[in-house]
Amino acid sequence: MNTARKNMDETISRKLLKNMLLCRKFEENVQYYFSLGMIHGTCHLGIGEEATAAGTCGALLPDDDMFATHRGHNAAICKGIDINHMMAEIFGKSTGVCKGHGGSMHIADKDVGILGANGIVGPSLALACGAAFAHKRRNEKCVALAFFGDGATNEGIFHESMNLASVWGLPVLFICTNNTYGMSTHISKVMKDTNLIDRAVPYKMKSAEVDGNDALLVYNTVKEARSYAIENSEPVFIVEDTYRISGHSKSDANLYRTKEEISEWKKKDPILNLEKQMLEAGLCSTEEIRQLEAEAADTVKAAVAYAIESPYPKVEDIYEDVYAE
Amino acid sequence: MSTQNEMTYAQAIKEAMCEEMRRDENVFLMGEDIGVYRGAFGVTQDMYKEFGTERVIDTPISEAAFVGCGIGAAVEGMRPIVEIMFSDFMSVCWDMILNQAPKMHFMFGGKVSVPLVIRTASGCGTGAAAQHSQSLEAMLCHIPGLKVVVPSTPFDAKGLLKSAIRDNNPVVFLEQKLLYRTKGMVPDREYLIPLGKADTKRIGTDCTIVTYGRMTQLSLKAAETLSNEGISCEIIDLRTLLPLDRMAVLESVKKTKHLLIVHEAVKTGGLGGEIAAEVAESDAFYYLDAPIKRLAAEDVPVPFSAVLEKGVLPDEEKIASAVREVVG
Numbered sequence: 001m002n003t004a005r006k007n008m009d010e011t012i013s014r015k016l017l018k019n020m021l022l023c024r025k026f027e028e029n030v031q032y033y034f035s036l037g038m039i040h041g042t043c044h045l046g047i048g049e050e051a052t053a054a055g056t057c058g059a060l061l062p063d064d065d066m067f068a069t070h071r072g073h074n075a076a077i078c079k080g081i082d083i084n085h086m087m088a089e090i091f092g093k094s095t096g097v098c099k100g101h102g103g104s105m106h107i108a109d110k111d112v113g114i115l116g117a118n119g120i121v122g123p124s125l126a127l128a129c130g131a132a133f134a135h136k137r138r139n140e141k142c143v144a145l146a147f148f149g150d151g152a153t154n155e156g157i158f159h160e161s162m163n164l165a166s167v168w169g170l171p172v173l174f175i176c177t178n179n180t181y182g183m184s185t186h187i188s189k190v191m192k193d194t195n196l197i198d199r200a201v202p203y204k205m206k207s208a209e210v211d212g213n214d215a216l217l218v219y220n221t222v223k224e225a226r227s228y229a230i231e232n233s234e235p236v237f238i239v240e241d242t243y244r245i246s247g248h249s250k251s252d253a254n255l256y257r258t259k260e261e262i263s264e265w266k267k268k269d270p271i272l273n274l275e276k277q278m279l280e281a282g283l284c285s286t287e288e289i290r291q292l293e294a295e296a297a298d299t300v301k302a303a304v305a306y307a308i309e310s311p312y313p314k315v316e317d318i319y320e321d322v323y324a325e
Numbered sequence: 326m327s328t329q330n331e332m333t334y335a336q337a338i339k340e341a342m343c344e345e346m347r348r349d350e351n352v353f354l355m356g357e358d359i360g361v362y363r364g365a366f367g368v369t370q371d372m373y374k375e376f377g378t379e380r381v382i383d384t385p386i387s388e389a390a391f392v393g394c395g396i397g398a399a400v401e402g403m404r405p406i407v408e409i410m411f412s413d414f415m416s417v418c419w420d421m422i423l424n425q426a427p428k429m430h431f432m433f434g435g436k437v438s439v440p441l442v443i444r445t446a447s448g449c450g451t452g453a454a455a456q457h458s459q460s461l462e463a464m465l466c467h468i469p470g471l472k473v474v475v476p477s478t479p480f481d482a483k484g485l486l487k488s489a490i491r492d493n494n495p496v497v498f499l500e501q502k503l504l505y506r507t508k509g510m511v512p513d514r515e516y517l518i519p520l521g522k523a524d525t526k527r528i529g530t531d532c533t534i535v536t537y538g539r540m541t542q543l544s545l546k547a548a549e550t551l552s553n554e555g556i557s558c559e560i561i562d563l564r565t566l567l568p569l570d571r572m573a574v575l576e577s578v579k580k581t582k583h584l585l586i587v588h589e590a591v592k593t594g595g596l597g598g599e600i601a602a603e604v605a606e607s608d609a610f611y612y613l614d615a616p617i618k619r620l621a622a623e624d625v626p627v628p629f630s631a632v633l634e635k636g637v638l639p640d641e642e643k644i645a646s647a648v649r650e651v652v653g
Contacts, residue, residue, distance in 0.1 A: 065401065067397075096434070097434065098432060098433050098434035098436075099434035099435070100434075101431055101432050101433070101434050102432040102433060102434065106432040106433065108429075108432070108433040108434075108436070108437065109433075109436065110400075110433070110436045110437050111436070115397075115400055115437065116429065116432070116433060116437070118425075119424070120420055120424050120425075122420075123389075123393055123420055123421065123424070123425050125390075125393075126389060126390045126391075126392075126393025126394055126396075126397065126421070127393050127394075127396055127397040127400070127425065128397060129390065129393065129394040129397055130393060130394040130395060130396055130397020130398035130399070130400070130401065130405075131397040131398065131400060131401045132397075133394055133397065133398045133401075133403075134397070134398045134401035134402060134403045135401065137379075137403070144397070144401075156389065157389050157390065157393065157420070160385070160387035160389055160390035161390045161393070161394075163385060163387065163390070164384075164385060164387060164390045164391065164394060167385065320435065321430055321431045321434060321435035322430075322431050322469050322470055323430070323470065323472075323494050324430050324435070324438035324439075324440075324493035324494050325493060
């Protein structure tokens with residue numbers, strides 16, 4: 001799939017920037033309250049990877065299904081989750097989008113097509129096949145999308161699902177966010193051929209690779225792939241090359257990479273990248289950008305306040321959602 | 326007037342699926358070689374002719390992908406029945422059975438449900454050796470959010486499967502290989518058997534036998550023998566193992582004051598321990614006149630040689646001996 005750079009659309013650019021700013025502020029706050037001990041458990045931040053979430057989810061429609069990874073905050077935000085309820089979930093409160101049952105690693109809201117962040121590497125691909133199967137059966141013009149990382153491409157379920165979607169002609173978008181690290185292990189240590197896009201070849205699947213730090217490019221690629229998948233009833237495999245500035249999780253002491261490497265990637269920050277593009281194209285001013293940043297900060301601040309004020313769930317209600325009626 | 330037909334356990338399972346597929350277009354079936362081949366045990370014979378290959382779907386040999394696909398389709402409002410050829414193959418899609426299907430409703434705060442049935446052939450006695458003969462129900466019962474069903478008769482198989490298909494939770498339906506060809510009466514009229522309810526297959530006064538699946542049939546035969554000796558057995562067929570019908574067990578134990586638990590799965594970590602513990606933790610414990618006994622397979626992988634395979638399993642005679650021991 002050859003995605004040419006489209007003309008910059010002001011509305012789209014602004015939406016992508018707004019969402020990325022929201023992601024960044026959201027995660028910075030999560031990190032902060034985590035460090036204060038006000039959020040327990042663990043969490044996987046995607047600071048630096050915002051363009052993959054904003055560009056990808058920005059190209060989806062509300063009825064499209066999205067299955068995320070353990071690093072799923074940004075995808076949920078960009079697919080349209082309610083920020084207050086998501087923050088409350090991460091604080092473990094009863095007003096959380098999953099009533100405090102799931103937490104950071106299991107954010108989901110079926111009402112907006114978010115069918116779950118997942119604690120396991122790989123299953124998102126198979127689950128998306130099933131959702132796409134249902135859409136296809138009902139002749140619905142929508143797709144199911146699975147996010148997964150470069151590490152997941154070495155799981156059996158990756159190959160099983162790629163094959164299934166291909167042979168059954170399922171409208172699935174397989175989105176590989178390639179940040180080149182499986183936790184601490186660099187892709188070069190675990191793959192002979194690190195050219196991930198080649199993994200679509202044996203499945204005769206349409207594929208594309210994009211700079212995952214360029215939100216507009218990601219958006220255009222996924223938008224085109226979405227149309228292709230629906231029109232042809234076929235899956236598409238997209239590799240979005242990016243970098244995780246934040247550590248893998250709270251246990252990460254960054255022993256496996258250099259400060260220089262991180263600094264280099266900070267220069268390619270996806271938010272700065274889009275801001276620069278928009279300024280150069282005359283789509284907004286520096287003042288407007290500062291304004292958008294302030295709005296994102298206010299939205300997240302309100303979400304934190306909502307989460308902190310919300311009550312904790314009650315242990316006596318714990319059996320309520322083990323089984324469906 | 327309702328009439329009854331004699332049919333096999335396999336036919337009853339097929340009838341349940343066909344009726345539900347006629348009733349609800351969201352129900353479909355997928356698995357390995359279930360179309361023209363008719364499934365490894367012949368259960369799905371000719372179903373593709375009525376419903377087409379769009380609803381009776383042969384899959385690649387990719388259990389994780391097609392069970393995962395079933396979960397995804399269920400979340401999106403369909404009601405998939407997924408066949409795993411042998412229950413031993415749950416090992417290659419365990420993430421789906423353990424981490425995905427049973428957790429979603431809970432983890433996602435009740436907003437998502439997973440109306441999925443996983444049908445799979447379970448148990449030994451066919452000479453298929455250690456990787457095609459296991460009884461793995463106890464592992465499944467350790468997973469809140471799943472339901473686990475093991476029918477012992479054609480009548481139960483049909484009624485339970487229809488309920489499982491209509492249930493909004495993931496249900497693992499463990500079909501007993503050696504029962505597929507056994508026959509029983511099944512009514513013409515539509516009926517459902519609720520999940521979570523045990524069935525008293527024989528009323529008795531001296532000893533309760535709690536069991537399920539094929540061991541129910543062997544226990545019934547043993548009870549016949551024992552009745553000639555003046556020992557009256559009550560047989561509780563659990564039918565659903567998760568959730569467990571604790572009350573049915575406790576009430577029977579209070580009545581007979583003796584308890585034998587029989588299953589085909591290995592003893593250590595088996596359901597027998599759970600049932601014994603339920604009794605030990607309840608006031609039924611005070612009614613017992615003798616220690617509880619478990620009769621299960623030996624704690625070994627299922628052996629191949631027919632002599633060995635028979636040797637490690639409970640059978641009619643072992644059940645009868647165990648009851649004699651319990652009632653002393």
